[in-house]
């Protein structure tokens with residue numbers, strides 16, 4: 037740790053030079069460094085010296101802290117913590133930075149950092165070996181969070197000009213032999229840019245790049261105009277469009293959304309922060325999917341989010357938090373977050389919800405934060421959501437965002453009666469709603485929601501695709517309810533909440549095959 041003799045004054049600057057060497061000697065038996073590798077290096081500025089104290093290296097598990105005579109530690113700062121709202125999730129080293137970087141690598145590799153390539157050249161080093169240099173510069177301030185990748189890449193490029201008219205260069209840097217899903221990812225970038233620019237506002241860069249990294253690590257991550265993307269997050273997936281979720285497309289949509297949620301608007305480093313980045317990115321990706329797939333198939337995506345949430349809360353080790361108070365819990369900020377925001381747009385309307393996100397982005401973008409020094413919290417997003425939610429649905433918003441609310445929806449019985457050329461479908465459903473506290477204690481709540489009732493046609497021979505004959509909301513106010521609907525075609529199955537829009541602990545029993553009388 038270094039201290040300055042003279043404290044820095046506001047507006048002062050100081051130059052910091054440092055050398056850092058990472059060298060693998062032989063090979064390790066385990067836990068090898070997988071960031072810096074022969075072909076496919078990917079690391080972030082966490083490798084570089086930081087300014088001030090970094091809490092992230094403190095012991096976090098209660099047990100380990102106890103062994104060391106330490107008190108248990110909260111996972112995150114309170115949402116209104118005055119120091120927390122003055123720093124963003126990328127740390128308290130800096131707000132926004134001006135970014136330029138020169139990187140060298142072996143002559144057969146391409147090295148990439150955020151910003152735009154200014155120059156590229158070869159130079160022989162003191163050891164007599166040639167190295168290839170790349171110089172990048174960004175033309176606007178970015179978060180103090182950046183990536184460096186280097187690999188032997190091929191590149192696929194396209195120029196996208198959307199309705200907004202601004203040309204954006206789309207580039208995918210990939211490992212030779214992994215071209216399988218490039219079109220899916222290209223389409224993912226285009227569909228995302230189209231939806232986000234139309235609904236949230238302009239993309240802030242003129243280039244968006246995806247770079248493959250090896251499957252030692254399974255994730256993708258969004259940096260300014262730059263998305264390092266794991267080999268097995270999309271590049272080598274074998275997608276059967278009839279059955280599978282198009283993960284390369286979906287992950288591309290999620291990461292592209294972070295250019296808005298995380299980069300255009302950067303959240304305060306307090307409880308609930310990930311609702312502003314991960315929930316919004318995952319919600320945005322679901323919305324892009326919504327416009328790519330027939331309505332019936334959205335059930336698969338919602339079910340995916342729901343299952344991950346339900347599984348996650350089973351294995352929670354500390355305490356489950358409401359979405360607006362989440363503490364780095366993936367099952368909440370990704371899965372529940374996306375799920376309830378999707379359900380909310382289903383209730384209040386897609387345009388309304390996106391109008392709230394646009395207002396949130398306009399009010400809290402990094403240029404505005406630069407003037408106030410205060411970063412947004414989940415409460416700021418929630419108040420934008422409240423503003424577009426009619427009074428009659430504000431209770432739901434509160435249930436889903438500020439509390440832990442679970443449903444138990446079930447279809448008990450379905451019968452059908454032919455009426456001329458039509459059919460009457462009689463559905464008996466049961467519905468229950470509970471609120472859980474962080475420790476899992478549950479209290480029943482009265483149910484008073486408009487929930488979808490759906491009737492499906494039989495599947496066509498040799499086809500897996502579902503078709504809804506009837507899909508309407510019904511007012512569900514009682515634990516048991518009897519509903520009759522009329523359809524024009526012989527039905528096959530029917531039930532309550534067929535799309536799995538609500539957080540239902542047993543989503544499998546929503547739909548039942550029809551008993552013929």
Ligand SMILES: [Zn+2]
Pocket residue numbers: 290291294313314317
């Ligand atoms: Zn994300």
